[in-house]
Amino acid sequence: MTGPLTLAINGAHPRTVDVPDDERLLDTLRWRLGMKGTKEGCRTGDCGACTVLVDGETTLSCLTLSREVDGSKVTTIEGIADDPEGRKVQAAFEAEEALQCGYCTPGFIVALTGVRRELGPEASTAALVDGLQGNLCRCTGYLAILRAVERVREAPR
Amino acid sequence: MPFTLEQPTTVEEALRRLADPTGGPAVAIAGGTDLLLDLDEGRVSAGRVVSLRRLPWNRLQWQGDSLVVGSTLPFARLGADPAVRARLPGLVDAVDAVGSLALRHRATLGGNLGRAAPASDVVPILLALGATVRLVGIGGHRDVPVGRFVRSSRQTDLAPGELIESISIPSAPVSAYVWQRVRPANDVSQVGVAVARSDSPSGWHVALGGVLPAPTRVVEAEALLARRRPNDAEVELAAQAAAQRATFVTDKRATESYRRRLVSTLVRRAVARALRTEVGG
Incomplete structure (x- = not known):
């Protein structure tokens, strides 16, 4: 299953993309949106390389399902x-x-x-x-x- | 295995979706910091994941002298609450011990209980504080003491189709949780020791984590801490009793004998820490 995901990234106007239900925010940012500044280290929540801000809170994007943060503001290293x-x-x-x-x-x-x-x-x-x-x-x-x-x-x- | 994500906004809908036989087995997810890894590696297989994050459980409230924590409240919010810090310092010690700050923005008390990891930092303090878990199912609510809810490693009293709604925790201004591990933020504790002093009925509760088959209270140690402010000799006897009583495992994190020595030291530190806020004696 896929579904719409709307994110306001780095102060830009909210943008909607279609993503699989089980996609992680890390993969949406890096591979779907081409924002390679956020790094994949361990992919198990141990290393912090994938840290982004979701509505201002430090968040491990490798342990976050993109569709669960639908409607959020995201700040990455690019912004x-x-x-x-x-x-x-x-x-x-x-x-x-x-x-x-x-x-x-x-x-x-x-x-x-x-x-x-x-x-x-x-x-x-x-x-x-x-x-x-x-x-x-x-x-x-x-x-x-x-x-x-x-x-x-x-x-x- | 790929899964579909369902995000109900009411408890009734969440229970209905969990019980729905069409579409294959479903699993409930709260913060997901543990479960997502198990889904990735195939230790849990489910074609449907039902998120609890949009249910009205992301809150805490006081009912008389007890704190009621919604099961999906992130640890970071619990640890930052001034009233919780004053009235349940041992709970805050344990919550602050879980992972890193970014992880605590997502990980939840309900999720930690539901996963019932033997090295959980949270289960020991909930045992020492005498917490009760409120479950909800199609048939209604039931309340289960934490000691009966966590049965064994990764085994709980949760019935199929049931969810953890909240956890009720009597306040205990004299309480503490101390732990030992190799690295603070990205490892689990070798052992953890929780202590809490209750006024009614009066007495100390002592619980250990990182022991087999699940975190447990040690009544032998509790009996030896009889007084409100036990002296050094009494604490020492209780520490030894706790170390002798528990069943420890040898694994990559520590040997059985090292864990036993740790427990004895940590019981002494935990009692001292719990009493730190009290002046005089």
């Missing part, structure tokens, strides 16, 4: 710089060179943007890092990522 908080996070990752191979980076940037929005600008580094526990960097480049988290906290509002 993160249009969000002032997302732009700040992205700039901090750039400034700290907080990436090695880069595969986990979209997930980290989207997740940190969502966690900052959820916990508020006063959230401590420890609370932000706790919110990133589900994002893995297989290059183990965590120290630079940690510096980026601290830089975001210290950035002017």
Whole structure:
């Protein structure tokens, strides 16, 4: 079975596509809509590479049935710089060179943007890092990522 | 195996669709963080998946001194609620221990109970708190204590065609859940220990997770924690009793003997953590 799916992605006007009932949001984004910025890592909810925001909440797109989020607003890495908080996070990752191979980076940037929005600008580094526990960097480049988290906290509002 | 997705908006419709024999076997899905993996890998086969996410169960409310949690409320909403944090700190410890924040935006209390994983972080605290599961079926409602609902590993009291509607949890400001695992966010606990102190009837409840065949209360340890503020020697005896009582498994996450040592340590930590909010003695 397939059915209509309407999503407003990255601030664009809602768009409707026909998707199979069992399709994951990750696959809709990557293969149906050609938005390859969202990465597939483990496909089991362990690595966080596929993190997107659904109605503002950090969401593992590999564990989300697309048709269950019909009507939602979705933010992916392609649109993160249009969000002032997302732009700040992205700039901090750039400034700290907080990436090695880069595969986990979209997930980290989207997740940190969502966690900052959820916990508020006063959230401590420890609370932000706790919110990133589900994002893995297989290059183990965590120290630079940690510096980026601290830089975001210290950035002017 | 591909499946069709049905998204009913009323409980009556959901029950009818689950029972509908046409179209093959159906399975109910809440957050889907566990079930989708089982569907992908063929451990569960169903041609129809009935989503509960549009039912009016995505909420929490207080009824007197008990918290009633709708079965499809995501863990993140439960953990962030100020009243829940104050009145059920042990429940919040357990909820915050599940996966990562992104996972907790989808995973639900009802789903965790229904899947009845032996290493569930949530079942032990529900046992210690004396929670009751409310089920709904074509024939009406029934209320089942968590200890009878979770029968064994992956086995529950849920009858075919029944759904978990809500979970009722008596408040316990003195409660805690502590756990040990290799990695915090993307692994399950080797063992977990839940404790809660009740005022009526007065006494401590102690429950263990990661033990066979399912999370269980340890009444031997509870008896040794008789007083409202047990001293170090009493806690030590209870910790040893809990470690001796349980049946542990050896698997890739830990050996039997390591789990036994962990339980003893975690009982001590859990009691101390539960009492942390109380001043004096």
